[in-house]
Amino acid sequence: MSFFFFRNGQGMNEPHQHDEPATPEPDFRCGMVALVGRPNVGKSTLLNALIGFRLSIVSPRPQTTRHRILGIDTGEAGQILYVDTPGMHRGGRRAINRSLNRVARAALDEVDLVVQVIEAGRWTEEDEALYALLAGQPVPRLLAINKVDLARDKAALLPFVAELAASHAFDAVHYVSARRRKGLEPLRADILARLPARPAVFGPDEITDRSERFLAAERVREQLMLRLDQEVPYATTVEIERFQDRDDGVTEIHAVIWVEREGQKAIVIGQGGAQLKAIGAAARRQMESLFGRKVFLKLWVKVREGWSDDEHQLKRFGYAD
Structure with a gap:
């Protein structure tokens, strides 16, 4: 399977x-x-x-x-x-x-x-x-x-x-x-x-053996790579917590953007939440084009210190050999 x-x-x-x-x-x-x-x-x-x-x-x-x-x-x-x-x-x-x-x-x-x-x-x-x-x-x-x-x-x-x-x-x-x-x-x-x-x-x-859940996470991460400066995008990863097709034909997706420091969290969110809103809007449009249906996307930003240098956390986030 x-x-x-x-x-x-x-x-x-x-x-x-x-x-x-x-x-x-x-x-x-x-x-x-x-x-x-x-x-x-x-x-x-x-x-x-x-x-x-x-x-x-x-x-x-x-x-x-x-x-x-x-x-x-x-x-x-x-x-x-x-x-x-x-x-x-x-x-x-x-x-x-x-x-x-x-x-x-x-x-x-x-x-x-x-x-x-x-x-x-x-x-x-x-x-x-x-x-x-x-x-x-x-x-x-x-x-x-x-x-x-x-x-x-x-x-x-x-x-x-x-x-x-x-x-x-x-x-x-x-x-x-x-x-x-x-x-x-x-x-x-x-x-x-x-x-x-x-x-x-x-x-x-x-076309691929990857799931829509994986492709959704990648679309959010793509926007992080495109919109964030310097080393911040490399300190981020994305975890899909909810992926459900609703009765109204909309796919509801909840995703967490993990960063390594509080300062990075503030950068991802942006002033008044503007940066996070722009990331979400662009990622949602990409998902709708990819999946061929409406998407409701909700994003959160959370801190997990040192996740990129922790083998256990890497496995949790899907970075397996």
Whole structure:
């Protein structure tokens, strides 16, 4: 039994055994693909673009993705199960940083192919460390050079990639712009061709194995990342306390925004509650668009000192390996 969210906006809040997919053609392919990279290279934007659905939350801040997100892309020739992972980063000393790195590493053990995502024209020590980690994986490795539309000197990309390819063993290199949805079809076709011949795992309309409750919490957290300054959004997490479909067709959601200090609580609430009201209004609109129905959202802000460096609290808030 699991939770599933469907492409047509019909989510399932109760445990649901998904329908068996139709019998595929003999050459139908299916497999799991990890999208990996250092923080803020555009993995979540790439996932959303590849599946044609805004599943993962996105912000300009690194480490926006904190969980393993599965995005399902089903076509006539196959089913690609994309796994969006937290950005691998070095130097994080808090328990949450270690947890996110463990989640990203664990995703590599269950996939049939890995796509390392980097920024056009940039190869950093973090990129190199991740490449070294991938070297031990006995699966195809593709390189997706993202944000090519933002490269000032596009002519410089050719020697950059040539030097990179000469010293690193990628099976193929793809130029993409996830934001503008450019270069995605060749990447998708290459991925599918390298996956094993295997029946589909999910039904044709299923888009993720995450529940609406999880997606609601992520929409609130996205607004925190977009609207709060400096380190405050990194000290926040969201817990859904109530998620109920009422008889009037409205989904009632109660959510707690946890922070680590009283001063952060005041910032999240804002003068006269203005900041919290804006966060709630924007998150509610996103949920209504995602779920396809009216949402009543109630937010509270509470303090739990040191939650991000406490393994027990991390498990409570869903940060499991």
